[in-house]
Amino acid sequence: MGSLRGEPLKAILHAFTALNHDHSGKVSKSQLKVLTHNLCMVLKVPHDPVALEEHFRDDDEGPVSNQGYVSYLNKFILEKVQDNFNKIEFNRMCWTLCNPLLITEDDAFKVWVISNFLSEAKYPLIIVTEEIEYLLKKLTEAMEGGWQQEQFEHYKVNFDDSKDGLSAWELIKLIGNGQFSKGMDWQTVSMAINAVFNELILDWVNILRKPYYLSFG
Structure with a gap:
């Protein structure tokens, strides 16, 4: 008590x-x-x-x-x-x-959906380093920042050799702790996540829907 x-x-x-x-x-x-x-x-x-x-x-x-x-x-x-x-x-x-994360619960959810989209459908579900780099580059571009390849290479050196990638939760932590968005405020990071989410997920959903709509057109 x-x-x-x-x-x-x-x-x-x-x-x-x-x-x-x-x-x-x-x-x-x-x-x-x-x-x-x-x-x-x-x-x-x-x-x-x-x-x-x-x-x-x-x-x-x-x-x-x-x-x-x-x-x-x-x-x-x-x-x-x-x-x-x-x-x-x-x-x-x-x-x-x-809370060490710079992103909101809604942003974390969007990163989770993106990680699922970029992962292969096999257990354990992970996002490989190539896809991590791709996503971080997309986010950096959306934030109008400069991509730090050297920083990412240093990050890969310290990557756990026993794993081939990151889980969704590890990816959320990586993006949320601001390691690759230093100098950016959380609003900018949030807008970048939303922009990439719209591009990768919503556009993909709309593409999947097109054949359905065309069949009833």
């Missing part, structure tokens, strides 16, 4: 870890200000930006440690939490920060 203080803290610590990009155990004050504001909104706790500045006045020159932020949370936020906030909405906000 969790407490009103303990349960939210778990999710917040996940969010803090996600913001700790360099694994130093510290997060910049500017990022914590945004996180704190969002936490107060979803937890229905009055937000006092002055209190945050005062609490970390000795950390003006650097980021804040997890211990320091937890101390602030306990005193100024978690102490004031009531049982009137939406737990799902709160957890979803923290999860959004923790």
